[in-house]
Amino acid sequence: MNPTPTRSTALLTDMYELTMLQAALADGTADRQCAFEVFTRRLPNERRYGVVAGTARAIEAVRNFRFTAEQLDGLDFLDARTRTYLENYRFSGQIDGYREGELYFPQSPILTVRGTFGECVILETVLLSILNFDSAVASAATRMVTAAEGRPIIEMGSRRTHEDAAVSASRAAYLAGFVSTSNLEAAARYGIPAGGTSAHAWTLLHTDADGAPDEKAAFRSQIDAQGVGTTLLVDTYDITQGVANAVEIAGTGLGAVRIDSGDLGVLARQVRDQLDSLGAYDTKIVVSSDLDEFAIASLRSEPVDIYGAGTSVVTGSGAPTAGLVYKLVEVDGTHVHKRSRGKASHGGAKQALRACRSTGTAVEEVVWPIDCPAPDLGGVLHAVDLTVPLMRDGEPVADLPTLTESRDHLAAQLVSLPWEGLALSRDEPALTVRFIGL
Known part of the structure; x- marks a missing residue:
């Protein structure tokens, strides 16, 4: 099934992304190699986990993020150099992240986008609008499914x-x-x-x-x-x-x-x-x-x-957004992060695994730098990889899961949570996220 009609998604963005691009082209920073990350700082009230949803739609939106001549004609606040850049724009970088139907928690590196600053920065709004809405609905719906027994x-x-x-x-x-x-x-x-x-x-x-x-x-x-x-x-x-x-x-x-x-x-x-x-x-x-x-x-x-x-369910059960953000975490191999009060982030492109007991029950998430070997869990726990390739050189990977496969995957992940993790009225996350080497 074709998940969405083929159409340009390039104007599903905010103006400031294009004005940043124009400034970056002018000062020479547009070509710096960067990594952006999608994550949430906290879960909505009473939520103990979130559900990643909209991944397939997001990848398709990146693939269709191409400006038409008519769209460019309307961007009269941009100079000629920036419009030429956008005329030839094709995302050519790498995207890794949690597969659709995966569970996430505060600070989980749900999506990592790598490429030049220019090609990554203008994807912020379209990625967040899809992932925030779909994940909010899926998270609310999953709680309803759990409640229905x-x-x-x-x-x-x-x-x-x-x-x-x-x-x-x-x-x-x-x-x-x-x-x-x-x-x-x-x-x-x-x-x-x-x-x-x-x-x-x-x-x-x-x-x-x-x-x-x-x-x-x-x-x-x-x-x-x-x-x-x-x-x-x-x-x-x-x-x-x-x-x-x-x-x-x-x-x-x-x-x-x-x-x-x-x-x-x-x-x-x-x-x-x-x-x-x-x-x-x-x-x-x-x-x-x-x-x-x-x-x-x-x-x-x-x-x-x-x-x-x-x-x-369609309004996310009182939480119309999942609270996901898209932040720059790496520039030319150097980790960068915000230090704002209440909005601190961990620098560096990351990958994650879920540490589980032999029974399959999840214990915690472990996050480490994306290009480093997986940490040793000591032999007591076994690792389940969470970060998977989603796009390579601007093209979706060939084996992205279908909607049915993602549906089955989510059902299996819910079983892996500790039983108290499915409670409807507790404020703390069901699992903690631990950072190694960051």
């Missing part, structure tokens, strides 16, 4: 965000373990299973000759069109009557009923009892209505079969 979750948040962001959010949620999306563009572009039946408007549409609500007519029409395996929305009017009408029209083979309002736990129990009393033992219960990981966790003991999540 194996019950399926449907992504249905397209109407709560920008139309392009909706597609990216669907992809990130699927990476995290959601089973399907309501967004057809995401389904077509990324091969994500699509799902959906009807909204309250469908039920409201159906009235009798006197204009009175006719819920049975709405259910009958939906079943005629989609079969008895469909999901009927039963809470447009009275939910008890809605369930009775649903089973009367569909029979005991009805696929599912959906509850979209009210006290979901109480209603799920009532609906389960009613369905069973009517003989619809196999009819599933789907719940939706502004669910986040905490609401899902509170419903674990209730007879809920499927969750539908929207607003809280």
Whole structure:
């Protein structure tokens, strides 16, 4: 599957990146060999880990970061020399980092971009906009998947965000373990299973000759069109009557009923009892209505079969960004770093591994210079490499994982965390990051 339509991504940037480039071309520093790093200084409140997402989209964006003549005509704040540089711009450097679906923690070297200052500095905004959004959504979605304890979750948040962001959010949620999306563009572009039946408007549409609500007519029409395996929305009017009408029209083979309002736990129990009393033992219960990981966790003991999540996943569950930054860490082989209060960074291009016990449980992350041999863990722990090649000489590596492979990888990484690392309401990271030789 082609992950994104081929188009120039060159204007998905900030003006100051191009003004820095112009100044660097003027003073001769544009060709200095540099390394930039994507990392986060801290996790959002109550998060114990983050999920790397958007890597494939980011690499594709770098590949398509090429200025068109029309774009250059609009950059009238730049001099002729800078526009000529941009006309011929092609990223030719190296990118290494954590694969998509990997877990990260404060100071994890998620992405390392190496090349000249000129070719690396102008990639900051496009890389961060993709990685911040996708990683925030995937991190929120993964917490929901953990809270659901194996019950399926449907992504249905397209109407709560920008139309392009909706597609990216669907992809990130699927990476995290959601089973399907309501967004057809995401389904077509990324091969994500699509799902959906009807909204309250469908039920409201159906009235009798006197204009009175006719819920049975709405259910009958939906079943005629989609079969008895469909999901009927039963809470447009009275939910008890809605369930009775649903089973009367569909029979005991009805696929599912959906509850979209009210006290979901109480209603799920009532609906389960009613369905069973009517003989619809196999009819599933789907719940939706502004669910986040905490609401899902509170419903674990209730007879809920499927969750539908929207607003809280596409907005990153109250954390619309992962807090990732893109910082210069090396110039001509010399480590550089900020010393600002609260914003200090570790200099040097880096790579990382995860130290694990023989059981597979992760203990810590270890970070060291990118061109040095891996540190000795002493034989007690074994190392799992985190940093992998993503681009070489400006071209994506041939064996980048697919979305499905990244999805499976993330599921495996969650199992490797210490059990307390999956807690929803603890502030400290699940793992610490240790630096060696930096």
